[in-house]
Amino acid sequence: MVKMSVEPVKVKELQICASSNGEKGDSWEEADELQQDRLGLIAEPKQPKPENAVTIAVSTRVLFRTEREQKVFERHGVEEYLRYQIEHENEPFAPGPAFPFVKALEAVNSRLRQLYPQSEELFDIVLVTYNHAHVGVRLINTINHHNLFIERFCMTGGSSPIGYLKAWHTNLYLSADAEKVREALAEGIAAATMFMPEKQTEVSASQLRVAFDGDAVLFSDESERIFKAHGLDRFFEHERENEDTLLDHGPLKGFLEALGKLQKKFYAKGQRLDCPIRTYLVTARSAASSGIRALKTLRAWGLEIDEALFLAGAPKGPMLEKIRPHIYFDDQMFHVEGAAEMGTVAAHVPYGVAQKRDARQAGK
Amino acid sequence: MLLSSTNQEEEDDEVASKGGSELFAVRRATFLTIFLFSSVTAVTFRVFFTRLRRQRVDREAEMVSTVANVDVKQKDADHALVVAISCSAVLEDADDGDVHRVGVAFPLLQALQSVNRHLVEANSSESLLFDVLLITTDERRQRQSARIVSSTKHYGLEVSRFCFSDGEDFVESLLENQVQLFLSTEPEEVALVWQRGVPSSLLGHQTWSSPSEQLRVLLCGDDVIAAAAAESAQRFWSQLGAMRRRFGVLGSPVSVAVMTAHGGRRGFADALATLRSCGLNADEAHCLAGAPRGPILELLRPHVLLGGGLR
Numbered sequence: 001m002v003k004m005s006v007e008p009v010k011v012k013e014l015q016i017c018a019s020s021n022g023e024k025g026d027s028w029e030e031a032d033e034l035q036q037d038r039l040g041l042i043a044e045p046k047q048p049k050p051e052n053a054v055t056i057a058v059s060t061r062v063l064f065r066t067e068r069e070q071k072v073f074e075r076h077g078v079e080e081y082l083r084y085q086i087e088h089e090n091e092p093f094a095p096g097p098a099f100p101f102v103k104a105l106e107a108v109n110s111r112l113r114q115l116y117p118q119s120e121e122l123f124d125i126v127l128v129t130y131n132h133a134h135v136g137v138r139l140i141n142t143i144n145h146h147n148l149f150i151e152r153f154c155m156t157g158g159s160s161p162i163g164y165l166k167a168w169h170t171n172l173y174l175s176a177d178a179e180k181v182r183e184a185l186a187e188g189i190a191a192a193t194m195f196m197p198e199k200q201t202e203v204s205a206s207q208l209r210v211a212f213d214g215d216a217v218l219f220s221d222e223s224e225r226i227f228k229a230h231g232l233d234r235f236f237e238h239e240r241e242n243e244d245t246l247l248d249h250g251p252l253k254g255f256l257e258a259l260g261k262l263q264k265k266f267y268a269k270g271q272r273l274d275c276p277i278r279t280y281l282v283t284a285r286s287a288a289s290s291g292i293r294a295l296k297t298l299r300a301w302g303l304e305i306d307e308a309l310f311l312a313g314a315p316k317g318p319m320l321e322k323i324r325p326h327i328y329f330d331d332q333m334f335h336v337e338g339a340a341e342m343g344t345v346a347a348h349v350p351y352g353v354a355q356k357r358d359a360r361q362a363g364k
Numbered sequence: 365m366l367l368s369s370t371n372q373e374e375e376d377d378e379v380a381s382k383g384g385s386e387l388f389a390v391r392r393a394t395f396l397t398i399f400l401f402s403s404v405t406a407v408t409f410r411v412f413f414t415r416l417r418r419q420r421v422d423r424e425a426e427m428v429s430t431v432a433n434v435d436v437k438q439k440d441a442d443h444a445l446v447v448a449i450s451c452s453a454v455l456e457d458a459d460d461g462d463v464h465r466v467g468v469a470f471p472l473l474q475a476l477q478s479v480n481r482h483l484v485e486a487n488s489s490e491s492l493l494f495d496v497l498l499i500t501t502d503e504r505r506q507r508q509s510a511r512i513v514s515s516t517k518h519y520g521l522e523v524s525r526f527c528f529s530d531g532e533d534f535v536e537s538l539l540e541n542q543v544q545l546f547l548s549t550e551p552e553e554v555a556l557v558w559q560r561g562v563p564s565s566l567l568g569h570q571t572w573s574s575p576s577e578q579l580r581v582l583l584c585g586d587d588v589i590a591a592a593a594a595e596s597a598q599r600f601w602s603q604l605g606a607m608r609r610r611f612g613v614l615g616s617p618v619s620v621a622v623m624t625a626h627g628g629r630r631g632f633a634d635a636l637a638t639l640r641s642c643g644l645n646a647d648e649a650h651c652l653a654g655a656p657r658g659p660i661l662e663l664l665r666p667h668v669l670l671g672g673g674l675r
Contacts, residue, residue, distance in 0.1 A: 047628075047653045078613045132613065133622060133636055133649035140633040151628035152655065157621070157647035158614055167659035 047151055048120035050169040054258045056105060057128040057154075057165055060135070061176035062194040063102060064093035064142060082134045089138045092145035097194045097345045098174050099146075101326040104208040106149050108276045112262065115269050121262065126152040126168050128161050130177075165189050172255050174347065182350050190255045192329055192347035195336070201324055201343035207276050209325040210259060212252060212305075213349075214283035214294050216331035220248035221352025223290070224331075228353055239290040247297040251351050252329055260303050280323055281305045286312035317342040331355075430541065431509075431526045435517060438524050441542055444495035445603045447476065448527070448538055450548035451500045453567050455515050464515040468568040469547060472667040475579035475617075477522045482617045483610055492607055497541060499527040499534060501553055506530045535560050544600045547668065561596045565668045570657075572665040578619050582664055583646070584671030585624030585635035591671065598642050605644030613647075621648035621664055628653050 060066060073081035105123040112122055125148075127139065133155050143150050154164045162183050165173055173184045173191040184191035203209070215224045227235040259277055266275045281298075285291040287310035298305055309319055316335050320328055321342045328346045330336050332354045339346035432438060454473055455464035476494040483490045498516065500506045509528045516523050527537050535557060538546060546557045546564035557564040565571065572580070581604065591597040608618055622639065624632045632651035639646060650660055 047655070050655050082613065133646040136636045136649050137633055137640075140629045143629065151651065151653040153629065153632060153649065153651040155649040157619070157649075159648065163663045164660070167663060168655070 048122050048124050050124060052120035053122050053124035053169075054171045054262065055124045055126060055169050056102070057126045057161075057168060057170045057173045058098050058102065059161075059175040059177070059180075060093075060127065060129045060131060060139060062096050062098040062174050063127065064096045064099070064139075065196065066093060066096075067196075082132060085135045085138055090141060091138075092142040093138075095146065097196050097200075098327075100200075100203050100345070101174075101208075102148065102150075103205065104203070104326050107206050108208050108262070109149070111276050112265065115271075116265065119265075121265065123262075124152070125150050126154055126170070128154045128164060128168070128170075128173070128175075129156070130158060130161065130180075131155050132157045162187055162189075171258050172252075178348070178350055181348075185251050185349070185351055190252050192252075192327075192349045194327075194345070194347045195340060197340040197343055197345060199343045200345065201321060203324050203326050203345075207278055209278045209280065209323065210256075211280040211282050211320060211323060211325035211328040212256060213328075213330040213332075213335065214281055214285060215250070216352035216354055217250050217252050217329050217349050218256060218281070219250045219253075219294065219297065221250070221331070221354065222248060225353050236289055239285075239293050243293050244296070245293075246300050247293060249301075251349055253301070253303075256303055256305070257301075263304070278306045279304075280325060281308040282311065282316055282319060282323070282328065283309070284311055284313050284316075286310050317344070320344040320346075429528050430537065431513075431528065433513070433516065433523050433525060436522050436524050439493055439495035440491045441495065443491035444493050445545070445600075445607065446495045446497060446541060446543045447545045447547065448497040448499050448541065448543040449473065450546075450550065450553060451498050451505050451512055453547060453549045454498060454521070455512060462511060462514055463518045464511065466519065468549060468571075468573040470519075471573050471575045472547070472567070472571075472579075473521060475576055475667055478577075479579050479607070479617045480522065483607070486610060490610075492603065492610070496521075496523050497525045497527060497543065498523050499537065500529055501531050501534045501548070501550070503530040538562060544596065544603065545668070561594050563591075563597055563600050563670055565670050567668075570661055571667055571669050573667075574665075576665070576667070578617055579668075580619050580621065580664065580666045581668045582621045582623060582661075582666035582670070583639070584669070585622045585632060585649075585651075586626055587671035588622070588635040588638050589631075592638050592642070601639055601642040601644040605639075605642065608644070608647075616647070619648070620644065620646045621650070621666065622646040623650045623652065623657070623660065623664070625652050625657055626654060 061070070069081060069085060072084045102125055105125060109122050112119065127150055129135075129139075131139075136153065136155055139153075152168075154161065154168065156164060160183070161180060165184055166187065166189070170184075170189050173181065173189055174194050175181050175184075175191070176194060178193045181191040181193045212218050215221060223235060223239060226238045256279060259279055263275055263277050263279075266272070266277070281294070283291065283294060285294055291308070291310040295308065307323075309323075311319060315338060316328075316330075317338045320339050321344060325344065328336075328339055328344050329349050330339070330346060331349045331351050333348055336346040336348045449469050449472075452467065453469035454467050456467040457464065473496065476496060480493045483493055498512065500509070500512070505512070506528045509526070512528075513526065516526075525541065527534070527541065529537055534553075538557060539560065539562070543562055546554070546562050547567055548554050548557075548564070549566070549568045551566055551569075554564045554566045567573075583601075604620065608616065608620055611617065622635055624635055629651060632649070636646065636649060648664065650664075652660065
């Protein structure tokens with residue numbers, strides 16, 4: 001948005017300075033529209049209202065690589081860390097694990113804007129970070145350097161970001177901090193912890209690919225509980241008995257739903273084959289038996305998934321390596337690590353009964 | 365008075381005294397006339413001058429009188445950050461009783477005092493403190509001066525000065541007292557003071573009045589670039605920045621946030637860089653790029669909000 005120093009519309013704002021928040025917001029939006037009309041051109045696309053968009057909140061540590069700075073923080077404390085950041089302000093960070101994902105979101109946005117220029121149903125990216133404002137300039141320099149379209153920032157200066165996630169109507173929160181991710185999940189916000197893989201396989205720049213585990217990610221962890229408590233046979237039995245009962249929803253069901261809504265916009269314009277969003281289910285369930293319940297549940301929810309891969313217990317790594325998703329969500333660290341080993345960016349959803357198992361294994 | 369002696373002399377004396385008493389009568393009459401005339405004149409003049417003096421006294425009473433609060437240690441005006449708060453914002457009218465009720469700015473005032481306390485704890489000879497001034501901005505309030513002073517004492521408020529203005533020249537007295545921040549619940553007052561170049565914040569509308577451990581100041585980033593032209597803004601940010609730096613990054617009794625409501629990251633980065641060049645590093649920073657302010661403000665909960673269309 002081009003800012004002009006002399007604006008007749010500002011006078012209008014002064015006169016209503018005593019009005020409520022809501023009204024004020026409207027008047028500023030009117031001012032924006034007037035500005036655009038006057039200029040006769042739109043300098044930058046207008047940002048959507050958070051509640052209309054699919055809002056993705058990313059933290060600095062997953063969008064960029066900040067290992068060196070992290071070390072400074074851990075060894076020398078926050079004051080030294082901030083001083084270091086300011087000193088290196090003109091050095092852009094390298095891309096982090098969420099970088100290709102964010103680039104793909106932008107690719108989808110440009111396709112959506114071509115088809116629906118007035119719509120606010122887009123991806124909206126907000127940088128949500130614990131960092132103090134001191135780091136702001138370096139972050140913006142980095143974003144400029146990499147040509148990212150991020151215009152919204154939330155730097156909490158040490159306060160909890162959870163309240164802000166809600167204020168931004170966040171549909172998905174990606175962070176390197178497992179504790180914050182857990183807090184977000186507890187508040188009903190889809191969230192996952194991201195890690196930097198040793199190697200990164202190349203992913204598509206034009207098609208966003210998102211892969212999900214089934215249990216405890218899209219679905220609740222009820223079946224996993226059975227498996228953990230009573231073993232595989234009892235698990236199969238339980239699934240067969242409850243084939244026609246829908247599974248309960250899991251923490252990322254809402255995000256899949258949001259992706260589906262955007263996909264339908266492409267289908268409506270005859271772009272099903274060419275859709276820039278593709279979703280995958282990658283589950284240890286088997287197609288012949290336990291998988292049926294998963295599919296029935298998805299269908300009942302009105303959610304389409306482009307590819308469902310039932311591995312029947314086989315390792316997920318090789319399959320993911322073929323799919324090349326920008327992000328893969330799983331509730332078990334074992335699978336997350338396995339995927340990362342083969343170059344897939346995997347995100348951990350710390351939800352459900354598997355967490356206790358992970359904790360025990362970590363303790364070993 | 366002539367004394368009588370011989371007859372012949374008496375006859376002569378009689379003639380002489382008759383002439384003499386006539387002269388005397390004239391002299392007496394003249395004397396009396398002069399006396400009366402001068403008395404009247406004197407009285408008239410006296411009345412006139414008295415009235416004149418009373419008029420001057422009345423006019424002096426109309427002008428602002430700044431009164432120091434003897435219960436509070438006075439701050440060094442050259443180094444302190446002078447904050448003037450409208451009386452009505454701190455002390456609300458009470459129908460009865462000698463003491464006012466507390467107003468929306470009461471928790472803010474307590475937060476200012478808390479910052480001062482922390483500053484002095486860290487350095488007993490600290491001169492960069494908040495210097496708080498209460499100012500009345502209308503005649504009605506001006507007449508309640510005694511009650512205002514006693515209420516201030518009652519609540520133990522650290523107010524160093526009172527400015528009892530009837531409203532006509534209150535902006536002048538702000539400037540005379542080197543006020544760097546003005547706080548009021550009246551939009552017209554805030555706008556008027558901003559126009560004269562003094563940073564001012566409207567209270568009670570988008571600011572918070574619940575008790576807080578920390579003084580929270582919010583600057584509207586959209587106005588920072590334009591406001592930076594004024595020396596008063598630069599000085600204010602510089603002092604606020606210096607005060608903030610007296611404390612560590614975490615656990616500070618004062619927190620500064622910047623919020624850009626419009627435009628994108630370019631304006632946001634410019635605002636942060638401008639403030640930093642004046643010596644102020646914010647703690648929190650938010651760039652809304654057109655998103656509604658309300659939900660974010662509810663989380664920021666500022667006591668003081670500078671800018672945002674109130675210039």
